[in-house]
Each structure stands twice: as C-alpha cells, then as structure tokens.
Amino acid sequence: MTLALPKFDPRTKLVWYILMIYFALLSQTAAQLGITLLVCITSSLILSGSFKHSKAMVIILLLLGLQILIIQLLFCREGTLIYQWGIIKIYSDSLPLAITGILKATLIFYASLQFFTSASAQDFTLMLVKFEIPYRFAMLVGLAVRFLPLMKEEYQSIIDSQRTRGLKMDSVWDDLKAIIPTFLPFLYRAVRRSTEIALAMELRGYGRSKNRTFSSDIALKSYDVVIIVAMFLVISLSITTRLLPLI
Amino acid sequence: MKEKLFRTDTKALVGAVIIGIVFVIMEQITGRIDGILDPTLLLLNGTCWAFFTGLIVLMYKQPAGIIAGLVEAIVAMATAYSPLAFFFLFANTIGSIVYSLIAVKLSMTKLSHHLVAMLGCNVIGNLCVTIGLIYVIHLDWKIAFLSSALTALVGTIVAGSLTKSVYGSLQKSALL
Numbered sequence: 001m002t003l004a005l006p007k008f009d010p011r012t013k014l015v016w017y018i019l020m021i022y023f024a025l026l027s028q029t030a031a032q033l034g035i036t037l038l039v040c041i042t043s044s045l046i047l048s049g050s051f052k053h054s055k056a057m058v059i060i061l062l063l064l065g066l067q068i069l070i071i072q073l074l075f076c077r078e079g080t081l082i083y084q085w086g087i088i089k090i091y092s093d094s095l096p097l098a099i100t101g102i103l104k105a106t107l108i109f110y111a112s113l114q115f116f117t118s119a120s121a122q123d124f125t126l127m128l129v130k131f132e133i134p135y136r137f138a139m140l141v142g143l144a145v146r147f148l149p150l151m152k153e154e155y156q157s158i159i160d161s162q163r164t165r166g167l168k169m170d171s172v173w174d175d176l177k178a179i180i181p182t183f184l185p186f187l188y189r190a191v192r193r194s195t196e197i198a199l200a201m202e203l204r205g206y207g208r209s210k211n212r213t214f215s216s217d218i219a220l221k222s223y224d225v226v227i228i229v230a231m232f233l234v235i236s237l238s239i240t241t242r243l244l245p246l247i
Numbered sequence: 248m249k250e251k252l253f254r255t256d257t258k259a260l261v262g263a264v265i266i267g268i269v270f271v272i273m274e275q276i277t278g279r280i281d282g283i284l285d286p287t288l289l290l291l292n293g294t295c296w297a298f299f300t301g302l303i304v305l306m307y308k309q310p311a312g313i314i315a316g317l318v319e320a321i322v323a324m325a326t327a328y329s330p331l332a333f334f335f336l337f338a339n340t341i342g343s344i345v346y347s348l349i350a351v352k353l354s355m356t357k358l359s360h361h362l363v364a365m366l367g368c369n370v371i372g373n374l375c376v377t378i379g380l381i382y383v384i385h386l387d388w389k390i391a392f393l394s395s396a397l398t399a400l401v402g403t404i405v406a407g408s409l410t411k412s413v414y415g416s417l418q419k420s421a422l423l
Contacts, residue, residue: 097385105330112324194265198258
C-alpha cells in the first residue's frame with residue numbers, strides 16, 4: 001500500500017514525518033491539532049489523489065478514540081463534577097481532553113502510516129545506507145517486511161495445530177490460557193528459523209565485504225532540498241518563538 | 248565486557264528481526280486481551296514487553312535488543328495498535344540498553360539477577376510510557392505514575408521469572 005508522497009526522496013519524507021510528530025507533541029489545543037491533521041491529510045490527498053487508503057484507518061481510529069475516551073472519563077479529575085455513579089466520577093474537562101488526545105494520537109498514527117507506507121523496503125534500506133549505517137544493519141528492513149506476514153502465517157498454523165489437539169480458544173479467558181501453549185512452540189520455531197536464515201545468508205556472502213552495491217539508488221533532487229530546508233526553517237522558527245519568551 | 252555486551256554476527260542480527268516480529272505478534276495478541284480485561288493497566292501487554300526485551304538481550308545481546316525493539320515500535324506505529332506507540336520507540340530502546348547494562352554486571356544464573364535486570368528495564372521503559380500517558384492522553388500525572396508503577400511491578404515479577412525459565416529452556420535446547 002503506497003499511501004502518499006511517492007515522488008519524493010525518503011529523506012524528504014523523513015523530515016516531513018519529524019515535522020508532523022513535532023507539531024503533534026507540541027500543539028496543545030484541538031484547533032492547532034486539527035489544522036495540522038488537515039494539512040497531513042491534504043498532503044496525502046494531493047499526492048495520492050484519493051482517500052481510498054485512509055478508509056481502512058477509520059475503524060482502527062474509532063477503537064483508538066474509544067480507548068482514550070474511556071480512560072479520560074474514568075480518570076480525568078479536572079473541571080467540575082458533572083456525573084457520579086458510585087466510585088465513577090465524570091468531570092467536565094474529560095471530553096475536551098479526550099478530543100485533544102484523540103487528535104494527537106490520530107495525527108501521530110496518520111503521519112506514521114504515511115511515512116512507513118510511502119516507500120518500499122529497498123528505499124528505506126538505501127536511506128539508511130545514505131545515513132552511513134553499515135549495509136548489514138540497513139538490509140534488515142527488507143528482512144522484517146518479508147518475514148512479518150510469513151511469521152503471522154506460522155503462528156496461525158501453530159494455533160490450528162494446537163486446536164486439532166483439543167486446545168479451546170472460544171473466549172477471552174481461553175485465549176489467555178492458550179498463550180503459553182501456542183507461544184512457546186512459536187518462539188522455538190522462530191529461533192530455529194532465524195538460525196537457518198542466517199546460515200543461508202552467510203553462505204550467499206552476506207557480510208563478507210565491507211561495502212556492497214544495490215540495483216537502484218536514491219538521490220536528493222533540487223525540490224527535495226528546497227522542501228527539506230523549508231521544513232527545517234519551520235521547526236527552527238517554531239522553537240525560536242517558543243524559547244524567546246523564556247530568555 | 249565488550250563481548251558480553253555486543254554481538255554483531257549474522258545470526259544475532261537476523262535473530263533480532265525474526266524474534267522482533269514474534270515480539271510484535273505477541274504484543275498485538277496480549278494487547279487485544281488486555282483491551283477487554285484491563286484496558287487502562289495493560290498488565291499482560293507490559294509483561295509481554297518486558298519478557299521479550301529481556302529475552303532478546305540475553306539471547307542475542309546488543310544491538311539485537313535495540314533492533315527488535317525498533318521493529319516492534321515501528322509496526323505498532325504503522326498499525327495504530329496503541330495511542331502511545333510513538334513512545335515505544337524510546338521505551339524499547341532505552342529499556343533494552345538498561346537491561347543489557349545490568350545483565351552484563353551479573354551472571355544471570357539466579358532468579359534474583361533476572362529480577363534486578365527486569366526491574367531496571369521496567370522502571371525506565373514504563374517511565375517513557377508515562378510521559379506518553381501525560382503528553383498524548385493528557386492523563387493526570389499521579390494516575391499515570393500509579394498505572395506505570397503497577398505495570399512495572401507486575402512486569403518485573405512475572406517477566407523476570409518467565410525470562411529465566413524460557414532462556415534456560417532455550418539454552419538446554421541448543422538452539423542458540
């Protein structure tokens with residue numbers, strides 16, 4: 001799934017991601033967060049041309065929002081008491097704080113999704129190589145992307161095997177009890193698999209030489225440089241305006 | 248000391264990624280169970296986090312611990328399984344480093360050694376999550392600290408014992 005920013009260098013996308021996280025953490029009001037989120041969504045819309053990719057996020061965000069709302073309703077002690085039922089007390093500030101929290105979490109999630117799905121594993125590897133990270137470490141990005149679905153399938157096959165042996169997994173309590181009998185075989189299998197993969201990689205010459213070549217390359221174009229400089233300027237200006245009143 | 252702290256062979260690097268993926272899958276499963284049983288404390292999730300952070304460091308040392316932690320945090324951010332996922336980057340990295348630094352000083356043959364290393368890892372890791380609870384969810388700092396302290400306490404005791412037992416089994420199985 002390529003969500004947005006397909007034409008830019010991964011380093012430009014990284015600086016954009018840093019900018020979004022910076023604003024998500026420092027914005028205090030719902031209005032500031034809302035505007036930043038709108039900018040983030042608009043950038044995706046302009047560069048990808050549709051909201052199609054964002055649809056899958058809605059359910060996840062609703063669950064995330066519900067979680068924050070419950071926490072605020074249960075634990076917020078700011079404002080005036082508006083409702084009491086036994087030990088559960090609901091205060092007037094719980095809803096505004098929940099909205100700010102939801103917007104912050106949404107912005108962080110959206111920016112993360114935008115960044116991590118905006119380029120291929122190869123591009124991220126090349127970006128890390130450009131940051132002078134040895135290729136033996138940089139290439140692990142591709143390995144992680146390749147093996148995530150495979151390991152999920154492996155865990156599912158272990159669950160199926162244990163079910164055929166009579167392990168009950170009908171309720172949450174059953175799921176809880178099933179963690180150890182499914183997890184331990186999964187862990188042992190994963191350790192064995194990693195040993196086999198490492199051996200196979202070494203036999204193919206992984207790590208034999210200090211440097212290696214790649215079939216593709218990334219390079220900063222002039223518009224990448226302009227955008228990166230502009231984004232750093234925005235961050236610097238924001239930090240300066242925050243620090244000036246303190247001096 | 249350097250040998251006890253670092254391991255950069257291919258087996259350790261690949262193991263870090265593969266066990267990091269196992270870490271991600273188990274965190275998602277325990278997170279879902281916690282979401283129903285204890286949505287505010289996340290005891291099972293916290294214990295699972297502490298267990299994997301410790302186990303990976305014992306199995307593959309550093310930088311494997313950091314790599315596995317980063318794999319978990321990045322997948323958590325990209326799948327939005329927690330509103331605090333961004334803070335996992337710091338919790339996983341710093342927690343893993345603290346565990347390594349304590350484990351390198353101890354023989355890690357007694358339960359008390361595992362508990363001490365786990366205590367350091369849990370306190371620092373949960374401190375990062377506390378910052379997230381205060382900054383992102385806007386939770387009152389007293390409640391955030393109480394929640395994190397409870398998670399750290401349970402994580403230290405349960406994950407400490409589990410790490411010793413599972414790591415012992417892995418050593419006996421000659422898989423490492």
